Structure formats: C-alpha cells, structure tokens
Amino acid sequence: MEVLDRHVTSLSEEGRFRLLVDAITDYAIYMLSPEGIVTSWNTGAQRFKGYKPSEILGEHFSRFYVDEDRAAGIPERALATALEQGRFEGEGWRQRKDGSRFWAHVVIDPIRHPSGELVGFAKITRDLTERRAAEHAIRQSEEQFRRLVQGVSDYAIYMLDPNGNVSSWNFGAERIKGYRPDEIIGRHFSTFYTPEDRAAGLPETALRVARAEGRFEREGWRVRKDGTRFWASVVVDVIRGDDGEVLGFAKITRDITEKMETQRALEQAREELFQSQKMEAIGQLTGGIAHDFNNLLMAVLGSLEILKKRMPQDLSLTSLVDNAMQGAQRGAALTQRMLAFSRRQELLMEPIDVSGLVRGMMDILSRSLGPLTTIETSFPVRLPTILTDPNQLEMAILNLVVNARDAMPSGGRIVLRASEESIAAGKGPLSAGRYVRIAVIDEGEGMDTKTLEQAVTPFFTTKGVGKGTGLGLSMVQGLATQSGGRLILKSRPGEGTTAELWFPVVAVEQRAAVAADVRRADDDARRRLRIVAVDDDGLVLMNTTLMLEDLGHTVFEAMAGPEALDILRKESVDLVICDHAMPRMTGAQLAEAIRSEWPEMPIILATGYADLPDGAGAANLPRLGKPFSQAQLADAISRVASQGA
Template sequence: MVDDRLRPGTASDEVTSASTAIEAAVLDNDRYRLLVENIVDYAIYMLDPTGRVVSWNRGAQRFKGYADAEIIGEHFSRFYTPEDQATDLPRRALQIAATEGRFEQEGWRVRKDGSLMWAHVLIDPIRGEDGTLVGYAKVTRDLSERQATKAALQQSEQHFRLLVQGVRDYAIYMLDPRGRITSWNKGAQRFKGYADEEIIGEHFSRFYTEEDRATALPARALRTAATEGRFEAEGWRVRKDGTRFWAHVIIDPIRGEHDELVGFAKITRDVTERKKAQEELDATRARFIQSQKMEAIGQLTGGVAHDFNNLLAVVLGNLHLARKRLPHDRKLLQFIDNSIQAAERGATLTKRMLAFARRQELATGNIDVPELVRGMAELLQRSIGSTIPVGTQFPLQLPLAFADASQLELALLNLTVNARDAMPLGGTITIGARDERVIAEEVAGLKPGRYVCLSVTDTGEGMDEQTLARAADPFFTTKGIGKGTGLGLSMVHGFAEQSGGRLILKSTPGQGTTAELWLPEAETGNLREDATQPDPALPALQALTVLVVDDDPLVLMNTAAMLEDLGHAVLEASSGEQALRVLRRTDDVDLVITDQMMPGVTGAQLIEAIGSEYPALPVILASGYAELPEDQLAGIARLSKPFGQAELARALVGTLRSEGQVLAFRPKHG
C-alpha cells in the first residue's frame, strides 16, 4: 500500500510547499532587515503608533548619534528642536501621515550631542491587513552640507544684491534680451533720476540722445555685447529731467546653463567731471603752447621791427637830407616826398608790429577823446563807406585819457573797420566814451584807478563764446581769405596793455558786439599842455660835439649826417666799450646819443657808466623798444626810432633844456 504522503499532489506536498514559502518569506524578511540595517546614508527606523522608536539602522545611528540600546523605546520627538516641540510638530507630523498617507518636510533636527542638522524627513504609516495602524516608517536624510551650500549661496546672493543696490557711484542694472530694464540700483536712480517703479520694464534706449537713437546706437550696443561678449563706450546720456551727462558704459551679456542669452548686465558711470577736467587740462595745455608760440612770434616781430626801424631811420634821414640839397625841381621833389611818405607809412607799420609785440616806445600824453574822434570823423566814414551810419555818444564832461594819440587813432580805426565787417547786411556803429572807476578789486585785469572807456558798438552778427575767447588771438580771424590778417585786435590789445589799460570784448550772437578800450585817466595837465600839440620854433643851438653810439653802421652814418647838417661835430662809436674809450680820450663831448640794443654793453649799461664817470654829461637814448630797464633810465631823454632830423633837433633842445644848461653854452666835463 502506498503512503498518501508520498504521492504527488497530496496534502503532504501542500505542507512542504507552504513550509518552503514560509522559509522564503523569512529569508526575504531577513534580507530586507539586513538591507535596511546596513544603509548608512539614510536614517530608516520604525515608530509604534504612539511615536516611540522600535527599530534603528546604522544610518540613524550615524546621523543622530544614538546606539540601539539608547534610543529603542524612546519617543522620536527628542529629535526635534524646542521650537518645533513647542508647536507640537512631532504629533502633527504623525497625524498628517496617518490621515493623508504621507508626511514630508525639511527642517532642523537635533543630534544626541545637541548639534543641529538639516534633515529631509519622510513618514509613511504602516497598517495591518485589516487596515489597523500598527506604526510608522520614518526615513531621514542629512542635508546639512547641501543646506549650508544653499545658505551660503543665498547669503552670497543677498550680499551681492545689497552691494549692487548700495552702490551710488555706478548705475548697475539688468536688461532682458530685448533691452527692457529688469533691475535698478541706487546709483542708477542717482545718475538718471528715475525711481524703480518709473523705469522697470522700460527700454533702456530712453537714456540715449536723439542723435544716438537716430543712428540705432542702443540696438548696436546690445548686438555688439551679444556677439563679441562686451560693449564699452563713452558718450552723452540723458537724465529724466532732460539734462545730459558724459557716461562711461559697459554692457556684458548674461547667458544660461545652455549658453542661451537671458539678458544683459549694464554698468554706467558718470564721468562728466573727469571729462571737464580733461578738457580744461587740454585747454590749458593748448593755451600754454599758444603762449609759447605767441612769445616766439612776439620776439620775432620785435626783432624784425627793430631792424626795420633802423632801416627806416636811414631811409627817412637820407631822404630829408637829400631833399634839402636837391635843386628846386618840382618833379624830383615830388618823387622825394612820395618816398618820404612811403617810409613814414613803413614807420607806422613798425609801430603796429611793436604794439603787437608790446615793445613799442609810446609817445604818451593827455588826450581829449571826444575831440580825437571828431577829428577822425571824415577818415572813419570814408573807411567804412557811406551806407553805414556812425553815431557818437559822449557825456558833457569827460576826463582826459593818458595814451599815445597816434596809436589810439590806429586802434579806433581798426575797431571801426572790424565793426563794419561784422555787418555784411548793414547796420549802425556807435562810438562812445565814459568815465569809469575801478575801486579795490581788479576788473578784467585792470588795476584800481580811474579810466576813460572808449567803446565801439555794432549791430552785426555777434560772436559766440568760443569765437569771443579767441577774437584777440594773433592771426585768428573770422573773415574770408584775403580779407583779414588776424592781427588787428591783437595789436589793439597790445596797445591797451602797454598803455596800462585793457581791451574788453562783449558780444552775443545776433545782437552785435561792443569793443571797449579802457585807458588810464590823465592825472594832471590839460589840452594846452598836451605833448601832441605843435612845438614852438626851436631855438638855435651853438655847435655841439655829439658822440653817436650805434652798432648798425647805416644808422650811425645817417645820424651823424643829420647832426652835421644841423651844424654839429660828430664822434662815432659802434659799441658801448668803444664809446667809453672815446670819452676817456677827450673832454670835448657835449652830448651822447646811444642805441639800446647793442651786443656786449647795452645802451642802459653805457648810460650807467657815463653817469658814474661823467655825471654832468647829457645822454639821449634812441630806441624803438618800450621794454627798457626803467629803474636805470629814470630822467633819461628818449628818441623814438625811426626819427627824422626835426625829431633829432627837438631831442637835442629838450635834453639841454632839461639839464638846465644855457643853449648857447658848451658844458665842460671832467
């Protein structure tokens, strides 16, 4: 008989199969338990329905610091901070897991040693086959490092945000890819004038000038930044109130993880003050270079005028002597007179050149300005033409000015012609004068004192600030080619400065120009005492012995010839040293005439030596220069080059008269 337990498909087989399944299940449970218990990167443990710990894996031990024996049976709320315990978070977490099937959260948890860790927590309910709650599965992961990194990143972002927002010297803001503003810092608000709510969302092109927008500069700037990685430039930008400032601009593209363009970072700095400082530095450098050029031109002009004066002195002297000796031939005398007039015009030109160089010897005297203007009325009207009327405005009483009358006439003629040229469509010219007083502070470079201000006003085109600033510069002119030398106003300026006054120009575009010539007021004297009045007949002099000193042989010969023609004996010397040797050889010299500009010993040095050795010997200094050592030449008679025989004779008489000597008496020295 066969045992039923050994037959396939019997109850015995079922028992064996069930036993195998149980063993497999137990084995699976053991494997699962081993798997969970050996996980070290997660804390995985079980809670009973009240929240007490019933299992503990290695990960929980590593994170929390408790061994199995220390924590099994304890309530899991000890892992929560006092703040979370105060809000009953542990109980609420279990309740949420039981009712909603899951509880998940990140937050601070407490280790055994009291330190905190940032944990990701997941709580799932565990239920029996009948749905009864038998406990909770709790999985915790330590995210402290990630949280620290995140916190550091947030702190860094916050610091950067505070830094950007707090910067006031730079406008730092963001643009989207289309150029619309997405952020705005305090520096941007200070430079541009817009508050956040006014500008966020607006296009940044509103900061550009109309000229830049017309050339599509904003779009080109973004395109350059996007394609080349950077845009940098300087230019004018516009504030909210419409004013402009000079800005240094940098635009950088901002790209995402996949190199897609997400926007632009724009940094703007207001460098208006730096630009102004650079412009002032450039202008100062230009003025310095210009002053060096003008100094060189002035020296060249003065040197040329000095040599030209010597030549004109010879020409005029010889012409006058030749005219006296020629037979009475009307045609021949006319030629001589024409030559004399041409030479005198050349002498006038040298005076203007020396006025420009400020080296002219001025024949100053008292001038009745209204009378001088009336005396020039015909000349002025003829010079400017009949289509432009000239009016005058003078007070009933005006003090006398102290200046060179001939130079003042030239200056007035120059200013009047300039006024005419400024009115191509016609207009009027007004010549006026007034009494002015400068008290304590200097006015436009004038020293305190009283002045006569002669003005020429036109109703012409006027000048802008840039043109006005350069109007008196040598060789600067607004006239067409061949219509102006650019020396007119500079010569007037030189004459005014040398006279102790000032040329002041006032002008407004479209409203005309006023040129004011300020001249010192005469302190004493009147018109009858004016040096410009005709001299009385010169008294005859007894024959003198005159020592003439000049390094130019032509001038020396010409001066000697004029003196001999006047009946005087002449001794010649070509240098100061030679003149002293002549004086030491003889005591027959009655008077010395010396040039100033000589190599070696100058005229001033020669006069000083003569004054030391021969204090009673009169000396005349012949020169065309105004820049002479006045401290050495006080009381010394002057003879302005070029001079003719009449000027030479007057100088002889004036010198001997000032010395208090009898004109017919020959002084003795020794």
C-alpha cells in the first residue's frame, strides 16, 4: 500500500514538472537519446522551431543546424563536448522548419543513470536573434562613432581616467599635439600645459570644475610635443556611471591660433581705422580753425602794419604796436603748426641732402640744449636724396631735439642718427621702398603706452600748463606724412624715447645749375598796377586793399568770383589776387573762368592750405600764404610782374 502511494505521488510530481516545461514558451526544452534523437518536445520548441511533436520526435537534432555546420560536424562535437566536460554551451545559427534562420543560445547537459550509464541529453535552446541584432547595431554604432572620432582631424578628442591620465587618443589629437598614441596614453594631461599654467594649478582646476559643475571650458596656451605653443579652445566633460561615480573625463581641444591671430589683426585694423578717422576729423577741424584764424590774423597784422607806417614816430606807441605785431605773428606760427598737423600747410618741396642739412644745424642745436645735455651724431658720409621742405624739416628736427632735452631735466645724452633703410612689401605702415630714417634718441624718462598713444594728438602735452602748445609732434607728423613718410615713436618707462622720421628716397635728375637772379628790378618794384582783390572776408579784403594802396596800386574790391568777373569786363586790370577758400566759386574756379576770357592775366592765389586747388592748371598758380605781410605781398607782386615782363 505504501509503495502504491509513493508511485501515485511520484506520478503527480512528474505531471506537474511536465506542465511546467510545456508552459515555457521562450525556451525550447527537449530531450535527446544518447545518439542525439529527439525524445521529447515542449511548447517553446514548437513555437520558435516550427515543428509539432509528431513531426520531430524520433528525428536527429542535427536537422536544426545549418548545412555548413552539419558538414563541419558541429552537432557531433557538441554532444562529445557535453560528455567529456559535463556541459556544452554555445551560440550559432539554427534553422526552423520553414528554412529561416535564427541565432540560438544552446546548452546541452548529459543525463546519467545513478549507475553512471548515459541515458541521454537535456537540451535548452533560446532564440537570441533580436538581442544579437541589437548588440550588432550597438557594436556597429560604436564602431562608427569610433571611426568618426578617429577620423576627426581638426579636434583633439580623447579620454582621461579619473586621475587625469590619457586613456584614448584620436588622429586629431596626434595631428594637433604631435604625440603618437603609444607616446601619450598613460601620461597625465598636464603635459600639454605651459610651465606657468602648471605652476598655477590650472590642470587640477579644470578637473575640479568639471567634477563640480559637469563641464569646464576655457581658452589658453598649450604646448605641442616639439615645444611650440598654440592657442587652444578646451572643453572637459565629466563622465559618470549609473551610480554617479566618476569614470573619467571627455576632453576636446581645438587649435584656434589662426582664428585668434585673425581676430587680433581685425581688432588692430579697427583700432587703426578708428585712430585714422579720429585724427582725420581732428585734422579737418584744426585746419578749418587755422584757416579762419589766419583771416583774423590777416586783419590784425595788416592793420598794425599800416598803423605803424602812418602813426607818429612815438617810441612808446611804436613799441606797443611792435608788441601787438609779435603776438599776432606768434599766433600765425601757431596756425602754421595746426595746418602742419592737418597736412594743409604750404610746403616748398626741394631735394635735400639730410647729412648736409643736419651738419648746418649743429650750431643752433647745440645752443638749444644747454650745458647739461650733449648731442652726438651718427651720419653716413652720403645719404640718398629726399624730397621735403628744408625749413620745415629743420624745425621738425629742432622740435624733436628740444623734446628730448626736456625729457632729461637732469641732463643726459641725445643721439641724432640717420641711415638708409629698405621696407619690404606688406611690412609695417610704410609702403615698400627705400627710405631715409632720421632718429632722435634720448635717455629720458620714457613714456607709458597711454602717453605714447596720445603723444601726437593735437594739444596734448606733458610739459604743464603754459609750457607747450601740444602741437610740436603733430606738426612733425604732418610734415612727414605730407612728404610721403611717417613719424614713428618708440618708448618705454625708464628706457628713454626714440623718435624716427622716415622719408622716401627720390631720384633727382642731374641738372646743370642755373644761377637765378632773385633780385627784382627797381622799376618793377615801383610799377603802379591796377589790381582786383577778391576775398569773401570783409576784414581781410579791407586790409589787403590798404596794403596794396599803400604800395601805390589801384585796387578794385570784390567779395565773390562773379563780382570779380564783372569788374574785369568793365575795367582795365593788370593783376588779380584772389582767396581760394570762397563759397560758390573757389579761387581756383575763378582762375579758370579768368583764363578762359583773359588767358594772359596774371593771378595770385592767396591760401593757407597745401591742398592742390581743384581745376585744370590751378596747381601752377603763384601762391601767397596766409597770413601775409605787406613785404610778402609786394614780393609776390614783383615776382609775377617780372615773369610777365
């Protein structure tokens, strides 16, 4: 009875186990005989292999293998491995009833009787096709990403371990930084930093910020393998695991040296353009003020000259007039400097031997320095010829030497040096060509960057109130620029100052010297002329008329060009003196109109500007610089009268 109960109980457990196995649909679970014949078949095996139990029981399990695996004897090796090692496990392609393939994970366990005899095999198969496809897609994506990262050449993309050691290295990193993977992997990334940045702890700061904020981004100098530096844009991102632990860092570096240099050049060009526009605006304002001021000085000087000639010879009165005239002449000198800065001064351009000009100035330069300052010269025996106004060049050199003296209140040495230089194309602010460089070098206090930038700005001075006009360097710069050259200042605090005048070399034709008789014939000087004086400023016109009449000439006044033409059509006229800067019709335009009707009519153009007047042939007109004295006016008339004779 007890034996029967145990048998019933056993049958019940076996039934329950069979129900469990048949209920599993995600695994094919079945039995094989020792020869590999299928002896049982569950629902999962039927579901993804396609065979009903009646179709597969009694068949050899090798029919699930693909042809190439059967030909290679893989089914037999699987059973042999299970027997030898107690278990076989592997993956491979298997075949369904309909011929389609699936990727299977297979486990085969031998089943033995308690006596040790082989009863058969238990075989469990799982369909991993979808998982394998997903894994393949992941691997393919990872491989594509790896190839992408490795193929990037403009960015250094690499990984760091949590301590900052390099753990991967792409082609861009090798190209930018110069290290091969085997030379850098395992080394600390601080290798790429400059010594000063390492000393300041910047590599550690980068990792600390990335840990705390998740990202670190900055620009700075980095060092290549060969020691050269480049300006880098750097991004460091922290990489964390699912538990938040730091696994390492992703680091991207880009060489933006060229971009930085381009940006710097652009900013410099913008600054130079701004300075140029600022100086041009100041120059136009200064030139306009100087022109109007000259007209006022004309009225003052002209009136004082006539007054001095006609007043009683009272010493107390004439001294006052002389004092007033000296003040007006100093004002005229000031306007001349303003015009020099604005490049509107009248220059008498001549070929100049710089060495000879400076040698002729040594006495006046020595007298200007005082006992505490010495001057040394360093000039070659011969220098190429330059073209500029010799008087203005002498004033410019004297101005620079005096500035050097003032920069050394306790005395010192000034070096005046000249040399021939060549400028290559695209080098610096000067055009390519040959130049003569005149340098004035002092041992004074020097200038800081801010003072140096303002040094040539009109009315800027460091000499204190009442001790300088602030137009000296502006005048020097105007002369150099108007002559096709440039003034260059170099200075640092405590290292003195070097002021350089650069003038282009000119080719001067060798011409036979012709002696010019500058003396005017007495009869030309005493000749009485009928003159039309034209000026839109009533004060200037009145004084011009007074000076001409005092010289004995007959004067017809006109305040505009059309009015002067009307006079010429009605009166017999020997000469026209006209202002250039007049509204509606300029002096140059009036000269053209006169030449069209009276081609031989002598014309003198009165102007303070160096700009060539508009109009064909107007540039060849005799000029009279404003403000002019009666003697200068008489000399201009005498020259024109002599040419007409």
